[in-house]
Amino acid sequence: MTDEEWRPPEVLLAVDLVILTLRSSRLHVLLVERGIEPYAGAQALPGGFLNNASEDIAVAAERELREEAELDASRLHLEQLGTYGAPDRDPRGRVVSVAYQAIAPGLPSPVAGTDAAAAEWRPVDDVDSGRLKLAFDHERILADGLERARGKLEHSSLATAFCAEVFTISELRQVYEAVWGVPLDQRNFSRKVQGVPGFIVPAGTPRRTTGGRPARLFRAGPRETLDPPLTRPAPSRTREVTE
Amino acid sequence: MTDEEWRPPEVLLAVDLVILTLRSSRLHVLLVERGIEPYAGAQALPGGFLNNASEDIAVAAERELREEAELDASRLHLEQLGTYGAPDRDPRGRVVSVAYQAIAPGLPSPVAGTDAAAAEWRPVDDVDSGRLKLAFDHERILADGLERARGKLEHSSLATAFCAEVFTISELRQVYEAVWGVPLDQRNFSRKVQGVPGFIVPAGTPRRTTGGRPARLFRAGPRETLDPPLTRPAPSRTREVTE
C-alpha cells in the first residue's frame, strides 16, 4: 500500500500436472523421471515453468500436457487443482506451482513418443502405499488430486472423461469402482446412471462383444453436474451407526 | 528443459480474499474501495502483494486478513479458493493472484478500525445483481467463492464458521438459508444436524431467550466432513423431471 521505493517481490511460476487414467481397471498417474537437479532421478509430476511472462497459466498447462504427455488438451478434461507455494518447496528458489488435474481415457500405448520418453503410467497405489516416492511436494499434490476426483465423481460427469468417446455402462462402472475402490452393483448402477437426465446418451450400434451379450454403447451427454448425484457407499457411516 | 541461456519469467504474486459473513440473515462480503490506480475508487476484494520473496502464500493471506479486515486467521476458516492468472487481468503487468476464502461469524461493528477504514460489508446480492461492479476479475473470484461455499455446506461443517463459538440450531439454520437462498423446515433441520455424529455438540446452559422457549446451545464438533450430508432442496430437479 505505502509504496515509496518498495517493490513487490517476484516469483517463478511453474505448472504441474496430475494426469489420471484407467489402465486394466486400475487408476494410474503419469510420472516422469527427473533428469536434472534437484531430485534428479526421482519420479515427479510432469510440469514446467511458464514459457514467457505473457503466457496464460491454463495455456501453459495445456502446453505441458502436449509436450510431456503428448495429450491434446481439447480432447480431455483439464481443471485447476490448487496452488502450492511454500517458500522452501524448491531448493532452487521461490517457485510457486499451479497444479492442474487432467483426466484421460485409457490409451493403448503408454506414451512412447518423442519428448515424452521419460513419461510413464504408474499405479497410484504405488505412491499411496509409499512404495514410490515423488519429488518436491508432489505426493501432496497427487493426494489432493485423487481426493478431488473421488468427490467429483459423485456430483459431476467427470467419470466419462476416463472413457473413450463411446463406452459401455460397464466401462463407466469400472471407472467408479477404480477411483472409489469399492465394488458396485452392476444392475443398480446401470439404472442409476440412465436415470440422470443428460449424463449419458445412447450411441449407435450395440456391438462390442467379449463373450456375452453385447452391451449398448453410450457417449457423454451435455450435463456436467449430476442431479441426483451418484452417492458412493459409505462403510464408515454404517459402522458408526451400529455403535 | 533445454536451458542454455533461457531463464523462466518472473511474475508478481498477489493474494485476494473473499471474506464472507452473515449480517441480519443476509450473506455479505467484505469489500474495500481502491485508493490508487488501476480501478481507483472502485470496489475490490481485500488483498495485496507478497511482502517479500520468502513469505508463504497462506501466511500472506493471514496477514492481509489481519491488516485489511482486522480479523484473526486463527479464529476463522481460511482456505485456498483458486489462482487467477490471465495475462491481461492487471494493467500494471503480470500479476497472478491466489484467492483465499474466509468465513467469519457475524460481527457487531463492521470493521471500523485503523488500516481497515475503507473496508465495508456489502450484501453479495448487490454484486450478484450487477448493482455493484468490482475491479479486476474480482466478480468471478467472488462468484467462485460463493459456489464453493454453497457446495461445502452440504458436505462439510463449514456452516459453523459463520456462527459464534456457541450458537443455536436456529442460527445455524439461518446460515444455510442465507447461503443457499432457500427456506428450510426448522424441525427437520434440527433433527438432521443432530443426527450427524460430531457435527455439533451441546454447550452448557440453554439460556438466550428472545421471547419464546430458550434454545439449547451448541458449539462446533470435531467432525469436518458431514456424513450423511445435508442435501439442499433441488427446485431444478423437480422441474426437469416434470417436463
Place this chain on the structure above:
DNA sequence: GCAAAAGTGTTATGGATACACCCATGC
C-alpha cells in the same frame, strides 16, 4: 446346450418430507 455378460423386475428398508402436536419462557 452352455457359459458369460447385459439388462429388467420386484421387494424391503430407511431416510426425507410435511405436518400436528407438545414444551418452556417473557410479558
Place this chain on the structure above:
DNA sequence: GCATGGGTGTATCCATAACACTTTTGC
C-alpha cells in the same frame, strides 16, 4: 393466559439396495 419461538412424534412417500430372473451373444 397467551404469544412466541424451541423441540418431538408420526404418517407418507420415494430412492436405494439386494437379489432373482430373463435376454443375447460366442463357442
